[in-house]
Amino acid sequence: xxxxxxxxxxxxxxxxxxxxxxxxxxxxxxxxxxxxxxxxxxxxxxxxxxxxxxxxxxxxxxxxxxxxxxxxxxxxxxxxxxxxxxxxxxxxxxxxxxxxxxxxxxxxxxxxxxxxxxxxxxxxxxxxxxxxxxxxxxxxxxxxxxxxxxxxxxxxxxxxxxxxxxxxxxxxxxxxxxxxxxxxxxxxxxxxxxxxxxxxxxxxxxxxxxxxxxxxxxxxxxxxxxxxxxxxxxxxxxxxxxxxxxxxxxxxxxxxxxxxxxxxxxxxxxxxxxxxxxxxxxxxxxxxxxxxxxxxxxxxxxxxxxxxxxxxxxxxxxxxxxxxxxxxxxxxxxxxxxxxxxxxxxxxxxxxxxxxxxxxxxxxxxxxxxxxxxxxxxxxxxxxxx
Amino acid sequence: xxxxxxxxxxxxxxxxxxxxxxxxxxxxxxxxxxxxxxxxxxxxxxxxxxxxxxxxxxxxxxxxxxxxxxxxxxxxxxxxxxxxxxxxxxxxxxxxxxxxxxxxxxxxxxxxxxxxxxxxxxxxxxxxxxxxxxxxxxxxxxxxxxxxxxxxxxxxxxxxxxxxxxxxxxxxxxxxxxxxxxxxxxxxxxxxxxxxxxxxxxxxxxxxxxxxxxxxxxxxxxxxxxxxxxxxxxxxxxxxxxxxxxxxxxxxxxxxxxxxxxxxxxxxxxxxxxxxxxxxxxxxxxxxxxxxxxxxxxxxxxxxxxxxxxxxxxxxxxxxxxxxxxxxxxxxxxxxxxxxxxxxxxxxxxxxxxxxxxxxxxxxxxxx
Numbered sequence: 001x002x003x004x005x006x007x008x009x010x011x012x013x014x015x016x017x018x019x020x021x022x023x024x025x026x027x028x029x030x031x032x033x034x035x036x037x038x039x040x041x042x043x044x045x046x047x048x049x050x051x052x053x054x055x056x057x058x059x060x061x062x063x064x065x066x067x068x069x070x071x072x073x074x075x076x077x078x079x080x081x082x083x084x085x086x087x088x089x090x091x092x093x094x095x096x097x098x099x100x101x102x103x104x105x106x107x108x109x110x111x112x113x114x115x116x117x118x119x120x121x122x123x124x125x126x127x128x129x130x131x132x133x134x135x136x137x138x139x140x141x142x143x144x145x146x147x148x149x150x151x152x153x154x155x156x157x158x159x160x161x162x163x164x165x166x167x168x169x170x171x172x173x174x175x176x177x178x179x180x181x182x183x184x185x186x187x188x189x190x191x192x193x194x195x196x197x198x199x200x201x202x203x204x205x206x207x208x209x210x211x212x213x214x215x216x217x218x219x220x221x222x223x224x225x226x227x228x229x230x231x232x233x234x235x236x237x238x239x240x241x242x243x244x245x246x247x248x249x250x251x252x253x254x255x256x257x258x259x260x261x262x263x264x265x266x267x268x269x270x271x272x273x274x275x276x277x278x279x280x281x282x283x284x285x286x287x288x289x290x291x292x293x294x295x296x297x298x299x300x301x302x303x304x305x306x307x308x309x310x311x312x313x314x315x316x317x318x319x320x321x322x323x324x325x326x327x328x329x330x331x332x333x334x335x336x337x338x339x340x341x342x343x344x345x346x347x348x349x350x351x352x353x354x355x356x357x358x359x360x361x362x363x364x365x366x367x368x369x370x371x372x373x374x375x376x377x378x379x380x381x382x383x384x385x386x
Numbered sequence: 387x388x389x390x391x392x393x394x395x396x397x398x399x400x401x402x403x404x405x406x407x408x409x410x411x412x413x414x415x416x417x418x419x420x421x422x423x424x425x426x427x428x429x430x431x432x433x434x435x436x437x438x439x440x441x442x443x444x445x446x447x448x449x450x451x452x453x454x455x456x457x458x459x460x461x462x463x464x465x466x467x468x469x470x471x472x473x474x475x476x477x478x479x480x481x482x483x484x485x486x487x488x489x490x491x492x493x494x495x496x497x498x499x500x501x502x503x504x505x506x507x508x509x510x511x512x513x514x515x516x517x518x519x520x521x522x523x524x525x526x527x528x529x530x531x532x533x534x535x536x537x538x539x540x541x542x543x544x545x546x547x548x549x550x551x552x553x554x555x556x557x558x559x560x561x562x563x564x565x566x567x568x569x570x571x572x573x574x575x576x577x578x579x580x581x582x583x584x585x586x587x588x589x590x591x592x593x594x595x596x597x598x599x600x601x602x603x604x605x606x607x608x609x610x611x612x613x614x615x616x617x618x619x620x621x622x623x624x625x626x627x628x629x630x631x632x633x634x635x636x637x638x639x640x641x642x643x644x645x646x647x648x649x650x651x652x653x654x655x656x657x658x659x660x661x662x663x664x665x666x667x668x669x670x671x672x673x674x675x676x677x678x679x680x681x682x683x684x685x686x687x688x689x690x691x692x693x694x695x696x697x698x699x700x701x702x703x704x705x706x707x708x709x710x711x712x713x714x715x716x717x718x719x720x721x722x723x724x725x726x727x728x729x730x731x732x733x734x735x736x737x738x739x740x741x742x743x744x745x746x747x748x749x750x751x752x753x754x
Contacts, residue, residue: 009517013510128497131651132641181551181642188626191555343555351561352422 033096039143041109043079050086051077051144077144083123100129104162106136107143113225125184132181138218140200149212173238173247174231175214191342194220198228221336236326241339244268254314262294274345281367283341289375308377315375327369335365391593396527397601399534404581405609407667411489413578414617415635416717418627421572424562425617428572433610436579444599446736449743452595455586455732458739472682476675478727483671484702485715490664493634497657508703515668516696526669537663540656545615547643552622580724586732
């Protein structure tokens with residue numbers, strides 16, 4: 001009797017499991033198309049232009065597509081009123097279900113970003129398929145052009161190419177890896193304003209291959225794009241915000257007008273101190289830099305006590321002047337605290353109400369800066385000059 | 387659980403699982419919305435208050451030996467009060483279990499089963515809980531004792547792996563939404579420890595009644611630590627929570643965990659573990675509703691009672707029309723229901739019983 005009961009219950013469970021799994025609506029890998037990059041741009045009639053870069057299965061034939069940019073991806077564009085509507089349109093003609101689980105980057109055009117992109121970012125962060133760690137990139141050219149020309153260097157897979165921001169940030173410091181979650185959090189944070197990766201046609205390379213690059217940062221305030229940082233300014237930003245990892249910085253030589261000295265900077269620590277005087281923030285930045293000299297000459301030795309001191313002093317004034325200019329640019333031109341000075345300023349307030357009433361992000365534009373740089377040089381030479 | 391008495395650890399984990407279930411769903415979100423950046427101060431504050439409250443409750447229980455709240459109600463106000471207490475307790479347990487299971491299944495549908503029928507999801511949970519209750523009540527305790535350490539570990543994992551993304555400055559301003567909301571209005575957040583309702587019932591199931599204080603205080607510490615970790619990770623990861631709201635609070639933190647490029651998202655592993663958590667939670671509630679009803683109304687056919695309990699939970703969970711209603715029921719109605727039952731009604735009965743018992747003891751001493 002008992003075993004009969006168990007059998008009935010087991011059958012019931014199996015039936016329910018079958019029903020839950022909704023077996024008719026299960027998608028196999030052949031029914032799915034995986035988006036590796038999503039682009040948003042201004043469309044015709046003031047609506048949205050959605051561009052998706054879709055990974056092709058190994059069995060798929062890329063030659064059939066008129067819009068494919070490389071053998072492993074297909075790029076498709078539609079005009080729509082919302083992201084979900086656009087995805088649905090593309091679903092209808094590719095005959096597969098688009099899946100955003102492997103989307104590596106969200107590319108947004110500069111024109112659209114100037115109008116404000118909060119609604120799109122909120123939609124994407126709420127999508128369970130989209131990874132919070134996919135990158136946010138602002139393209140100075142059309143997103144369609146950017147995605148079609150984002151052909152990877154030394155890589156066969158576009159998806160892998162999009163993961164390279166992290167490596168670029170570690171090696172050059174010319175850009176920063178900004179994820180969807182970072183962007184969304186910074187937008188809601190009362191301490192700081194968001195930045196995004198800046199993308200454009202290749203400007204550094206002389207190959208004229210029409211490829212794209214990720215260099216610098218796009219700056220946002222109140223959810224709108226307010227300006228951009230070039231790759232040098234991005235370096236100062238990373239240094240001040242304590243996110244700097246590594247770079248090679250070339251400064252004019254203090255010994256000769258025609259010479260340059262390359263420094264490998266591998267460690268920067270910035271101490272921030274903020275005083276609020278008559279509602280105006282006075283921001284003190286104490287930047288400690290550790291560098292190695294990479295340049296060498298045949299007839300001089302930089303590694304003498306006097307020369308080291310002279311290079312250090314020159315590096316200090318060079319960095320101080322550039323960082324100060326950069327900081328005034330963020331406050332006076334952008335009015336955007338992208339270096340999270342607010343996280344120090346908030347210590348001076350007891351309650352959220354006091355902090356909200358002060359309106360840090362509104363007052364940041366009236367900030368004064370006092371920058372102090374202390375560079376410590378070390379040798380990286382194998383053979384010292386004369 | 388009548389067949390086998392609960393040992394120290396089993397009793398702790400039985401209470402902890404109930405509290406953790408609510409923490410996974412809503413509590414951190416509600417506390418952050420109320421207190422803002424001072425949420426962690428509020429949690430420490432309410433933990434101290436609840437610990438003191440519990441020590442007081444233990445004192446009130448002391449003259450009654452191993453009697454639970456139902457027996458004490460009978461002692462205080464006869465069978466009528468016992469029936470009244472039973473109805474209040476059963477309503478409380480049935481109400482919260484139906485809201486919780488509805489809420490969790492809706493979230494499960496979003497994360498795991500977008501195409502599944504909600505009715506069948508809820509049905510699968512309730513059916514499993516019925517089967518567990520049908521075959522063995524001791525198995526609930528054993529499974530629970532095995533699973534709770536794993537669930538506690540998940541929160542530590544979430545906290546440790548998400549710390550890379552966290553910003554400590556999001557704990558500031560230190561007083562959040564102000565002293566009033568942190569300490570005065572914040573007192574109401576003791577409803578987060580509504581799981582202590584089981585302390586009023588569990589005493590008769592304990593192997594050693596002297597363990598009651600230790601069991602209660604340890605459960606409070608475990609639950610408070612879990613709540614503190616989840617609030618800390620949410621607060622330092624998501625600044626928008628201070629002014630907004632979300633569903634399935636702790637799940638949000640798990641989405642930020644990335645173990646290199648090979649394991650970019652592991653959120654579904656946590657969801658999988660929590661499915662067992664909710665199954666156990668539901669099984670425990672059904673067991674206690676059955677136990678209360680059997681004790682009070684002398685039900686002979688326990689199977690029918692079990693099916694009836696499950697049916698009520700199933701139907702009640704389907705009555706909720708949308709997630710907004712679920713949110714209101716779980717964060718507003720439940721809040722005041724828990725405060726009323728756990729922190730006002732039950733202590734009131736205990737206080738009256740304690741006074742009555744002391745009077746009787748004094749009278750007996752005088753007579754001797």
